Amino acid sequence: MKTNVTMKDIAEKLKVSSVTVSKALNDKDGVSDELKEKIKALADKMGYRYNTMAKSMKDGKSYNVCVIIPERFTGMTQSFYLKVYQSIAQKLEERGYYGIIHILPSDDEEGLKLPRIYHERRVDGFILLGQPSKEYIELMQSVDMPLVFLDFYDENADVDAVITDNFYGAYELTNYLIQAGHREIAYVGNLFSTSSIQDRFLGYYKSLLEHKIHLKQEYVISDRDDRGSFIEFDLPEALPTAFVCNCDQVAHLLMERLQKNGFKIPEDCSVVGFDNDIYATLTSPNLTTVEVDIDEMAKNAVKFICEKMDDETAAFGRVAVKGKIIYRDSVKRLSE
Amino acid sequence: MKTNVTMKDIAEKLKVSSVTVSKALNDKDGVSDELKEKIKALADKMGYRYNTMAKSMKDGKSYNVCVIIPERFTGMTQSFYLKVYQSIAQKLEERGYYGIIHILPSDDEEGLKLPRIYHERRVDGFILLGQPSKEYIELMQSVDMPLVFLDFYDENADVDAVITDNFYGAYELTNYLIQAGHREIAYVGNLFSTSSIQDRFLGYYKSLLEHKIHLKQEYVISDRDDRGSFIEFDLPEALPTAFVCNCDQVAHLLMERLQKNGFKIPEDCSVVGFDNDIYATLTSPNLTTVEVDIDEMAKNAVKFICEKMDDETAAFGRVAVKGKIIYRDSVKRLSE
């Protein structure tokens, strides 16, 4: 089987022009049905494979979308981002595009180096999955190319972003704790680390406010330093009855710590997480948490980037995708 | 900044030909140093970006290598495969290629559907990361394109494969247990599920043989059904003093089960795993296990695929990359 059959080869065998072959193979008008079938059959038989490069050249598009994931996110939440990518790739494919993962090395992030794929014009748009440094965000924005932020946003309002509804998710989860009779509720997370952690905190805080529960300073417990490395928790003297953790992994860490100190969960302390990732079912008891709607997020991100590639002026702003509370066994209903 | 500056644009401004610009930008002979510098400076100033598509068209290569990962592996060992991919992509880039992840949907695997990227000639070679069905392997082999298996192999000898040295790793680990005084050692894993599990079993068995320890039938404990889903362990009446698990996740599951039944680890039972993945440090105590040398595996896979793309006849056979035992706290030294 000859490995590089071209339209011209097919045309010659059939004594027609390659224009006609092109039309037939693309199901365009201007070829008789009979000829079209004949061409398709022969193409099949000859093992013809369409050469997208040629089309790319013609219309100056690569049909690639690059999904950039900062390296440091590939350790922590690896399963999550890979799943998101999978969903993105699938949805791009439905629109005739390819997804290309680019894991952004920390050095390149620091040195403000764009992926080579950009310099070689092999990409028509970027989806930035996971928050890089402020400087890198600015760099990406300065490049005149369709760009969508995914799973984070920036104070800069003029970029399109798809995020989970962190605020509302944490708000609902905290409401749930309060309905279960909890009043002493702590939040675990470094408020200055990422916008997700901050927004989840604010959702938690709103719930407290609505229920007229005072926010105690010592109930806001940091879980990591500003560079994102986890730190030892600084637990308050008097333990709260419940903890809202900014993510499942931290909930897992916290539960280990509490259990080591002799506390039972949920009997002595209730704990809730966020993300519904691998850590949520690794703990015992399993965690009540918020599940992110990965498919919906991917769907939006792909829709945005595709429409922006078609029309430079398209703009969508910030879209928050609602999550879903997964009720498990880490919360105790307090007697009133 | 004009977004699509071409060599011709640069040439016109400088009143030279685009051939000269091409030579200058590619650091080829045949341009005076002075002119070369001038061209490079102007290219920079005009924001010129090289168009690889054109080159691709010219020499009929896409400069893409597709890394296919069967979908079912993205759940289980997600972090591992993403790390492997990251390493592959980096090493490909050093050679002027791009890595493209294709997560193979189970439906496509079943329906023997090749990735679209193949049909569109956007790829020069495949790295198959993780073992798909026998039929899919045959399909991939029937396609006349450079192919390397990574992290598994097939009985079919004529394909190149890079694997971890499962046999030797399990052999060494079992030796270590025996040196620690263990004689009653079980193996946990379904021997008919994957070649990795089988080879690890054989390494374990070799160690027993060398030490003249009889292999008890009831000491080979299945951990999953033939489709890969974990099942409840069928523990023997009389517990062995040590378990060699085919992977960390199963070791984790086993430890949970043993601890639930009131056994202490490592006091009552020693447990070792394989992979050194997230599960190894999630257990308490942390697992003694074998760490896979991801970089070395990626390096070999990339070397093989690149040389095969250059020279169709290149062949490398099966290469096993040695792992490294990570000693932690899940093994007890028995008094002799």
Add this chain to the structure above:
DNA sequence: CTGAAAGCGCTTACAG
């Protein structure tokens, strides 16, 4: 319904 011509952006081989 069918096809000749031109062009996408680059490179190779050759001539000067």
Add this chain to the structure above:
DNA sequence: CTGAAAGCGCTTACAG
């Protein structure tokens, strides 16, 4: 050292 010509595989716009 420099460049005109041809070609990679396809598509678009136009003519018949």
